[in-house]
Amino acid sequence: MPFFKRIPLKILIPSAVCVLALLVSLFSFLSVSADKGTLPAQDAAARWRGESDERFTQVSVFLPESAAFTPEKVYDFRAALEARFLSESIEAEEGASLYKDAFAALCGAMTAKGDYGSSPVEVYALGGDWFFFHPLPLASGGYIRDDELMHDRVVLDTVAAWQLFGATDVAGRTVVIGDADYIVAGVVEREADRYSEKADDGSARLYAYADAPTGLIQDKPVACYEIVLPDPVSGFGRKLMEDVFPKTGGELVENSTRYDIPALWEVLKSFSSRTIRKNDVTYPYWENAARLSENHAARLLPFWLVPPLLPLAFLVTLGVVFANKGVKKVAEKIKRYREFG
Amino acid sequence: MTTEEKTNKRGWVKNAAIIFLAVMLVLTLFSNTIMNASLPEVAQQTVQNGTISAKIRGSGTLESNGAYEVTLKQSYKVTGVNVRVGDTVEVGDTLFTLESGESTELSSVRKELDDARLQYQIDLVNAAASGDYTTEQKNIERAQKDLEDATADSRELLVTQEELNAAQAAIDEAEQGVENAKQSVKDAETRIDQAQERVDKQQEAVNEAKEKTDQYAADVGYSGGGGGSYAGLYASLESKQEELRATRIAYAAELEQLDALAREEAAKDMPLVTEDEVLRYMQAIAIRIDPTDTALAPLKEAYNAIKMLEDEIDSLNGQISDIIDSDMSSSNYASKKKYDEAKEAQKAEEKKLKDEEKALAREKKSLEEAEKAVTEAETKVTEKKKDLEDLKAKEKQYKESVRGLRDYEDKLDAANFALEEKIRESSKESQIDQLKLESQRKDIERLQARVAELEKEASGTEVKAPQAGVVTAVSVKTGSETSPSEALAVIEAPDLGYTMSFSVTNEQARRVTVGDEAEMSNTWWGPQLSATLKQIKPDPQNPRTNRLLVFEVKGEDLTAGTNVSLSIGQKSQNYDAVVPNSAVRTDNKGSFVLVVEAKTVPLGTRYTARRVDVNVLASDDTNTAIAGGGVSAWNTWVITSSSKPLEPGMNVRLTEK
Numbered sequence: 001m002p003f004f005k006r007i008p009l010k011i012l013i014p015s016a017v018c019v020l021a022l023l024v025s026l027f028s029f030l031s032v033s034a035d036k037g038t039l040p041a042q043d044a045a046a047r048w049r050g051e052s053d054e055r056f057t058q059v060s061v062f063l064p065e066s067a068a069f070t071p072e073k074v075y076d077f078r079a080a081l082e083a084r085f086l087s088e089s090i091e092a093e094e095g096a097s098l099y100k101d102a103f104a105a106l107c108g109a110m111t112a113k114g115d116y117g118s119s120p121v122e123v124y125a126l127g128g129d130w131f132f133f134h135p136l137p138l139a140s141g142g143y144i145r146d147d148e149l150m151h152d153r154v155v156l157d158t159v160a161a162w163q164l165f166g167a168t169d170v171a172g173r174t175v176v177i178g179d180a181d182y183i184v185a186g187v188v189e190r191e192a193d194r195y196s197e198k199a200d201d202g203s204a205r206l207y208a209y210a211d212a213p214t215g216l217i218q219d220k221p222v223a224c225y226e227i228v229l230p231d232p233v234s235g236f237g238r239k240l241m242e243d244v245f246p247k248t249g250g251e252l253v254e255n256s257t258r259y260d261i262p263a264l265w266e267v268l269k270s271f272s273s274r275t276i277r278k279n280d281v282t283y284p285y286w287e288n289a290a291r292l293s294e295n296h297a298a299r300l301l302p303f304w305l306v307p308p309l310l311p312l313a314f315l316v317t318l319g320v321v322f323a324n325k326g327v328k329k330v331a332e333k334i335k336r337y338r339e340f341g
Numbered sequence: 342m343t344t345e346e347k348t349n350k351r352g353w354v355k356n357a358a359i360i361f362l363a364v365m366l367v368l369t370l371f372s373n374t375i376m377n378a379s380l381p382e383v384a385q386q387t388v389q390n391g392t393i394s395a396k397i398r399g400s401g402t403l404e405s406n407g408a409y410e411v412t413l414k415q416s417y418k419v420t421g422v423n424v425r426v427g428d429t430v431e432v433g434d435t436l437f438t439l440e441s442g443e444s445t446e447l448s449s450v451r452k453e454l455d456d457a458r459l460q461y462q463i464d465l466v467n468a469a470a471s472g473d474y475t476t477e478q479k480n481i482e483r484a485q486k487d488l489e490d491a492t493a494d495s496r497e498l499l500v501t502q503e504e505l506n507a508a509q510a511a512i513d514e515a516e517q518g519v520e521n522a523k524q525s526v527k528d529a530e531t532r533i534d535q536a537q538e539r540v541d542k543q544q545e546a547v548n549e550a551k552e553k554t555d556q557y558a559a560d561v562g563y564s565g566g567g568g569g570s571y572a573g574l575y576a577s578l579e580s581k582q583e584e585l586r587a588t589r590i591a592y593a594a595e596l597e598q599l600d601a602l603a604r605e606e607a608a609k610d611m612p613l614v615t616e617d618e619v620l621r622y623m624q625a626i627a628i629r630i631d632p633t634d635t636a637l638a639p640l641k642e643a644y645n646a647i648k649m650l651e652d653e654i655d656s657l658n659g660q661i662s663d664i665i666d667s668d669m670s671s672s673n674y675a676s677k678k679k680y681d682e683a684k685e686a687q688k689a690e691e692k693k694l695k696d697e698e699k700a701l702a703r704e705k706k707s708l709e710e711a712e713k714a715v716t717e718a719e720t721k722v723t724e725k726k727k728d729l730e731d732l733k734a735k736e737k738q739y740k741e742s743v744r745g746l747r748d749y750e751d752k753l754d755a756a757n758f759a760l761e762e763k764i765r766e767s768s769k770e771s772q773i774d775q776l777k778l779e780s781q782r783k784d785i786e787r788l789q790a791r792v793a794e795l796e797k798e799a800s801g802t803e804v805k806a807p808q809a810g811v812v813t814a815v816s817v818k819t820g821s822e823t824s825p826s827e828a829l830a831v832i833e834a835p836d837l838g839y840t841m842s843f844s845v846t847n848e849q850a851r852r853v854t855v856g857d858e859a860e861m862s863n864t865w866w867g868p869q870l871s872a873t874l875k876q877i878k879p880d881p882q883n884p885r886t887n888r889l890l891v892f893e894v895k896g897e898d899l900t901a902g903t904n905v906s907l908s909i910g911q912k913s914q915n916y917d918a919v920v921p922n923s924a925v926r927t928d929n930k931g932s933f934v935l936v937v938e939a940k941t942v943p944l945g946t947r948y949t950a951r952r953v954d955v956n957v958l959a960s961d962d963t964n965t966a967i968a969g970g971g972v973s974a975w976n977t978w979v980i981t982s983s984s985k986p987l988e989p990g991m992n993v994r995l996t997e998k
Contacts, residue, residue: 047928048928050928050930050989051989052928052929052930054929056929092929095931095956096929096930096931097927097929097931098929100927129927132927141963142922143922145922147960148960148962149852150396150397150962152398153962180400185962186923213399213843213844213845
């Protein structure tokens with residue numbers, strides 16, 4: 001390549017290193033962005049914002065069982081939150097809502113019985129619009145919603161549907177847990193991204209209402225509360241949650257900003273100590289997947305931010321060198337002018 | 342640069358351009374497919390007009406409107422359970438039998454009373470030690486002696502539960518004996534019918550054989566010509582045979598009488614089948630019984646008559662045979678042979694008939710014996726029942742005597758109280774001691790009242806059904822102790838119907854009204870079951886948030902405790918635009934649906950998701966009625982699910998069907 005042959009090595013090698021560094025940075029940036037978009041459960045604020053110009057943020061609170069945070073306390077919290085919105089003069093448009101929330105209690109394994117057979121299923125007792133935060137693709141039927149008249153319906157994942165019915169198109173069929181009958185509202189696919197797959201233990205899942213009339217799962221405390229709320233200025237939503245949400249020894253995570261540079265930097269700083277747990281919070285599978293992707297993004301942060309410094313430094317060096325050369329030439333010209341007139 | 346080099350350079354550029362253009366062409370041709378592969382795949386459904394019917398479901402346990410809990414006010418030991426779950430009982434049927442005697446509560450209070458009396462007497466004796474109360478003390482001694490005598494008398498009348506049980510067991514055993522004997526009678530009657538049938542059949546066989554014989558006799562000419570003497574002989578033979586049959590019956594009757602006599606004399610029973618055996622039997626009896634006994638004369642006469650008749654019959658048969666033989670010629674030899682065979686066959690059939698008649702006589706005799714056994718067993722039952730009645734009468738006497746003891750105890754108490762009064766009047770005792778005695782006396786009076794009360798409400802030894810119905814629960818078994826707080830059994834009257842209830846939220850309760858008909862979710866009940874909402878009342882467990890829906894349930898084959906699932910709700914309403922629930926989405930601006938819009942492009946059709954804001958009018962388990970945004974039935978396709986998160990304006994690809 002004649003062009004490159006004409007460039008001196010002392011310029012060519014640093015230039016190549018700089019291009020490589022920029023490529024690494026670009027790849028890291030794209031990878032972090034991909035991590036951010038991989039998990040729909042972390043992107044509820046964008047869905048809630050829709051085509052609006054207003055800003056929203058998503059916050060999750062993970063609660064230990066010892067907090068005994070019952071669904072009734074969620075209702076109390078909603079009242080307190082709405083009062084706070086009122087005091088902050090934040091109002092919703094007519095027919096709309098300022099926020100959306102959901103909560104889940106982890107009930108553990110229970111034996112469910114379908115037409116095809118019996119199988120242990122991991123039961124998640126839900127409240128609010130949980131499937132808004134976790135828009136799992138529907139294989140059949142529909143989701144369950146908090147505003148439904150009857151709360152005796154459940155959603156199965158495909159594994160549970162296969163084990164209990166031998167099929168996935170089973171909306172309307174009946175699942176028996178203990179002595180209680182539950183009607184299948186729909187069947188959802190499982191998350192297929194690499195982080196969710198790693199966090200997945202493969203067990204069949206059943207999603208039911210926390211206040212199902214049979215009372216089978218009423219006593220379980222809430223393990224995860226999620227909310228999307230207005231965030232007119234950065235940090236407002238998180239601050240509001242910290243102020244209003246009962247102090248119950250849980251962990252609060254702002255999902256909307258967890259892939260931003262400051263948050264990832266915090267993860268990186270505490271990377272070695274992240275495994276140390278000083279509470280008895282049990283993360284649900286979706287948070288485990290989010291933390292995996294967060295770790296991945298945090299590991300990429302140096303490769304994203306540091307490499308662009310190399311071309312910058314190279315350019316500065318070149319500038320200094322050329323500037324020095326220019327100054328010398330000007331000085332010589334002045335000197336000659338003085339000597340020879 | 343030479344000309345050749347320049348030509349090579351141009352060729353390279355040309356090749357590169359061709360390759361580039363070819364790649365671009367391929368990409369253009371497959372651009373739609375390539376783009377589609379990256380688009381979210383969506384399922385769509387057309388907006389329809391239809392109904393929305395919100396249903397409230399719930400399940401509960403049926404409770405009988407006519408359930409009666411059989412309870413006892415005091416504790417007794419159960420000695421018998423006469424009913425099982427599912428039995429139908431009438432008013433007054435005995436459900437349980439209890440151990441006779443006092444209840445646990447009564448025994449306990451009585452013991453307390455006895456202890457109180459004893460302590461009172463001790464204190465009274467101590468108090469009377471320092472004074473002269475001879476009259477009162479003598480009265481006490483007299484009352485004590487009367488009480489002891491009455492107690493001793495009463496003890497003699499005591500009937501234990503074991504004795505009553507044994508008497509009842511004896512009755513049961515005797516009754517079983519009656520049943521067995523009746524069964525034997527039935528069996529004997531059946532056997533007689535069968536034997537009679539066999540006799541009749543055999544008689545027919547004899548008649549047929551006789552007809553055949555007569556026919557062959559006619560063929561060989563025995564009935565005419567030289568048969569004039571034969572016909573007379575034959576008629577004489579029939580007459581003798583008839584006489585012989587009558588004589589045999591008379592003989593059998595005599596033999597039965599003799600047999601009865603013989604059984605009294607000796608346990609040995611000889612089967613009397615042949616005449617020789619009868620003769621030997623007679624001789625054996627004659628040795629044991631006085632030979633001059635006139636009882637044997639008719640039998641001997643009958644036997645001799647039989648012998649004589651048999652000889653006469655043999656003689657007649659011989660004469661007939663002689664005639665037949667003399668008349669026999671070579672021309673009708675075959676017919677005569679047939680006649681002989683028929684005659685032999687007739688004899689064989691007659692012998693069989695004789696055997697069957699004997700068997701019938703034996704069966705009749707066994708029937709008489711079985712009937713006699715029934716009478717004896719019934720007599721035994723009557724006797725055993727009388728024994729039980731006597732025991733019960735004795736027990737009643739005992740109870741009366743025990744009640745009589747209360748009078749003696751009262752007299753003793755009165756004597757003691759009189760002494761206490763005397764002591765108080767003499768004022769020799771300290772006031773504290775007087776108060777103590779007075780307190781003890783009051784205790785005794787209180788315990789006496791309690792004993793009287795318990796005696797009044799005491800149960801008998803049988804627990805009767807208070808109402809007719811079906812027994813749905815039995816909670817005690819033989820040997821267990823009843824408790825006043827526990828129901829022994831539950832009797833339901835199915836005619837009075839059942840109720841069931843379940844809790845719903847206030848919001849759900851607002852959707853229904855009293856009188857609404859509910860549907861059965863347990864489809865296996867079928868149409869025989871109906872449920873009507875009878876009452877809406879606050880749920881005692883969550884009165885602020887929940888209400889109880891109470892249903893009147895009627896139907897066949899219902900029992901209390903059955904779990905029933907019902908579904909009740911608003912009447913269906915029609916709406917112009919109905920979509921699946923999964924098509925309705927929400928964000929901070931409200932509810933919306935994503936409508937599929939198709940746009941034709943040069944290499945196919947491009948589909949775009951367009952947001953349409955809607956108002957939710959109503960929803961049920963599966964569908965939502967919407968309005969607004971120009972959504973109309975059959976013209977609009979809405980997205981119900983997607984393989985990836987969707988945003989308005991995104992291109993999508995449709996699910997391949």
